[in-house]
Amino acid sequence: MALRKIVLKNDEVLRKKCKPVEVFDEKLGILLDDMAETMYKANGVGLAAPQVGILRRVAVVDVGEGLLELVNAEIIKEKGSQRDVEGCLSCPNEWGYVVRPNEIIVRGQDRTGKHIQLKLEEFFARAVCHELDHLDGKLFIDKVDEFVDPKDLEK
Numbered sequence: 001m002a003l004r005k006i007v008l009k010n011d012e013v014l015r016k017k018c019k020p021v022e023v024f025d026e027k028l029g030i031l032l033d034d035m036a037e038t039m040y041k042a043n044g045v046g047l048a049a050p051q052v053g054i055l056r057r058v059a060v061v062d063v064g065e066g067l068l069e070l071v072n073a074e075i076i077k078e079k080g081s082q083r084d085v086e087g088c089l090s091c092p093n094e095w096g097y098v099v100r101p102n103e104i105i106v107r108g109q110d111r112t113g114k115h116i117q118l119k120l121e122e123f124f125a126r127a128v129c130h131e132l133d134h135l136d137g138k139l140f141i142d143k144v145d146e147f148v149d150p151k152d153l154e155k
Helices: 026-041 122-135
Strands: 046-048 058-061 068-079 082-088 091-100 103-109 115-121 146-148
Touching (some): 026 046, 046 122, 058 122, 068 122, 091 122, 115 122
Antiparallel strands (some): 046 058
């Protein structure tokens, strides 16, 4: 495993739509392992492939319930809404309120190509929505309805 460099918000790679993964091989496994290690080292809860300069539909999320690896994932159902503060490893020191679904059903594949479908709620749903936005070239700052001073978060 290796740490990868996290791309920052002004890099055009973050604004491009990702291509699906077609080959489930050792190279994909290495990418997933590296992304998880990079996310944990940066104290994040999620990381999408474009954030490490790779335009593929790959993301990792861990909100404290164990690592979830998502390949070719898409949200197939949304329910309810929640508004909370978000940040992003590609947008250091930027925080803001974003409205997201409170509950989602996400469908995708794991590192071996096996199809998975999960029902996620609250913070887990928020984190997955945030990462899947990256795969479509969207950043959380595009959806912020109110920016927050980082100093206010320390209170």
